[in-house]
Amino acid sequence: MKQHLKRALQMALVPLAAAIVFFVIRYLNKVTAALAAWPPIARLEARLARLPPYGALLTFVAPSILLLPIKFAAFWFGVHGHYSAALASVIVGKLLATAIVARLYRVLRPTLMTIGWFAWADTRFFAWRDRAYAFVKAMPAWQTAAALVRAARARMTELVSTLFAR
Numbered sequence: 001m002k003q004h005l006k007r008a009l010q011m012a013l014v015p016l017a018a019a020i021v022f023f024v025i026r027y028l029n030k031v032t033a034a035l036a037a038w039p040p041i042a043r044l045e046a047r048l049a050r051l052p053p054y055g056a057l058l059t060f061v062a063p064s065i066l067l068l069p070i071k072f073a074a075f076w077f078g079v080h081g082h083y084s085a086a087l088a089s090v091i092v093g094k095l096l097a098t099a100i101v102a103r104l105y106r107v108l109r110p111t112l113m114t115i116g117w118f119a120w121a122d123t124r125f126f127a128w129r130d131r132a133y134a135f136v137k138a139m140p141a142w143q144t145a146a147a148l149v150r151a152a153r154a155r156m157t158e159l160v161s162t163l164f165a166r
Helices: 002-036 039-049 053-066 068-079 083-112 116-137 140-165
Strands: none
Touching: 002 039, 002 083, 039 083, 053 068, 053 083, 068 083, 083 116, 116 140
């Protein structure tokens, strides 16, 4: 019974997690990369890249601690019946944390990979992620959705080119 439940949860949660990761990678990385072109941010990132390994690690985990007030605000909103505000706080907090941590990871990764246990965990995590992506992409539902997206994209391209050809 436990194996069936585990398999059912994997079938439900892995595609959801993969979709979330896909959107985060696709859109938040573009936004943070655009922000990184701003000179003050570029200077800050250059300084961060020169940090020693454990300074880089502390910098990498700091956003989790700095977002505690947002989490407490979400909790307070929820306790007082303001569920929409609680949900909005959680979503904004998660998006901010994800964007900041993703950018910090990109900047600090070369330094972080000099820490043995971090390099081991990083390698394991990305191997797991790649297996999860392969699992999801092999699912018929994913393949159907991908085909629908390709067809919609082709149709939109055709429509836009027709509109602007006039």
